Amino acid sequence: MPRTEDRTRPSTSANLPKGGGPEASLIRIARATMNFSPEEKLGRGGFGDVYRGTLTQPKVVVAIKRVAKDSRQGKEYVAEVNVISRVRHRNLVxxxxxxxxxxxxxxxxxxxxxxxxxAHLYGGSNPLPWPTRYSIAWGVVAALLYLHEDPITLEMLLLPDPSTN
Structure with a gap:
């Protein structure tokens, strides 16, 4: 029986990078997050939930963004993978x-x-001192300058990939 295409999202596989961050299996990610356990949930992002996971071989703790199933963010997902997998800056995850x-x-x-x-800027009983906030602000500025002044990064961010249209 032929496999039916998932119609809830646009097809994305053909447009994903070949060398910018390895593809991980769903089984490996599910194990790392204890099958997306509520105890491992860190929060909710723009497109879905974020979980803490522990990968094995090598053993490393990671954050996993799970795009919401009802989201139609396929093109945005491809763009995020293609751009972020090539961006390298000490102030960017x-x-x-x-x-x-x-x-x-x-x-x-x-x-x-x-x-x-x-959480550190706005919450809790132990607010960050102003010199620390100032340092964080400069770190954000440095990352934004990198994203907007580096010609290759700027081109990746601003020019649409014709293969995703």
Whole structure:
């Protein structure tokens, strides 16, 4: 019986990078997150939930963005994989892998401990001192300058990939 295409999202496989971050299997990611356990959920991002996972071989903790099943963000997913897999800056989180399998769209990032920046800036009983906030702001500025002034990165961000249209 021929396999039916998943109609909830645009086809993305053909447009994913061949060398920018390895493809990870759904089984490996599900194991790393204890089958997307609520205990491993770190929060919710723009396109879906984010989980902490522990990969084996090598043993490394990662953050896994699981694009919501009802999302139609296929093109945005492809763009994120293609751009972020090639971007390298000390103030930007690194994409270390991706998965597009059985209707799942997953992005695997390096894990940044100590909660979100938002939690440190706006929450809790122990607010960050102003010199630390200032330093963080300069780090954000450095990353934005890199993204907007590096000609190759700027081209990747601004020019649409004709193969995704």
């Amino acid at each position: 690194q994409l270390v892998g991706w998965c597009h399998e059985r209707g799942e769209l997953l992005l695997v990032y390096e894990y940044m401990p100590n909660a979100s920046l938002d």
